[in-house]
Amino acid sequence: MKQQFASNTYLVWAHPRVDSLTAAIVGEIKQEAGRQNMGITELDLYRANFNPVLPPDEEPDWSNPDKVFSKEVTELFQAMENHDNIVVVFPVWWFAFPAILKGYIDRIWNYGLAYGRGHKLPVSSVRWVALVGGAEKKFKQMGKDTFMTDQLNGLAKYCGTPDSDVAFLYNTIGFEENINNADTHYQQLLAQARSVVVELTDKVRETGNTTSA
Numbered sequence: 001m002k003q004q005f006a007s008n009t010y011l012v013w014a015h016p017r018v019d020s021l022t023a024a025i026v027g028e029i030k031q032e033a034g035r036q037n038m039g040i041t042e043l044d045l046y047r048a049n050f051n052p053v054l055p056p057d058e059e060p061d062w063s064n065p066d067k068v069f070s071k072e073v074t075e076l077f078q079a080m081e082n083h084d085n086i087v088v089v090f091p092v093w094w095f096a097f098p099a100i101l102k103g104y105i106d107r108i109w110n111y112g113l114a115y116g117r118g119h120k121l122p123v124s125s126v127r128w129v130a131l132v133g134g135a136e137k138k139f140k141q142m143g144k145d146t147f148m149t150d151q152l153n154g155l156a157k158y159c160g161t162p163d164s165d166v167a168f169l170y171n172t173i174g175f176e177e178n179i180n181n182a183d184t185h186y187q188q189l190l191a192q193a194r195s196v197v198v199e200l201t202d203k204v205r206e207t208g209n210t211t212s213a
Helices: 021-035 071-078 099-108 136-141 144-158 182-207
Strands: 007-013 038-044 085-091 125-131 164-169
Touching (some): 007 182, 021 125, 125 182, 136 144, 164 182
Parallel strands (some): 007 038, 085 125
């Protein structure tokens, strides 16, 4: 008998190493999802050998919102269907996505699929989990938290999903700010990751909106 979940999440993440902190955060999200009876569909862009380069035939065709895309693009977009949420986990490189994740958005969240004349992402919520190598104070002093929040939430809103939020996990490397107790610090980061799952689960319970039967 197929397991019935309280909610379902499409989890996309990007990091070249499976022993990275990003991967550990993904693992924590999956464990908490299990505790919360949340189904997870995972897309590990690096291990999936996703090609981030947008070819000419996938360039948005503004005159044709019903354009037929390649089998790969169509299947990856359809993979998000029947999920309540999308959670995207990534390290912040140069105050932005890793290139492979940017390419995923360019190719899969495309015009005629995720936006344009009635098209939208097939979920109710988007959550971004961004791992920042540097210190929180400096990141905020430079206004990068505001810049990235506006960019990420604006992207989700443009794709028809205004319920979007960003969780910044700061000082993941410790080169700008000393980490006095590494175990305590990283446990706090893992707790932040778990809180994203709990918040999404609570939202579904409060609203009663879920893709699950």
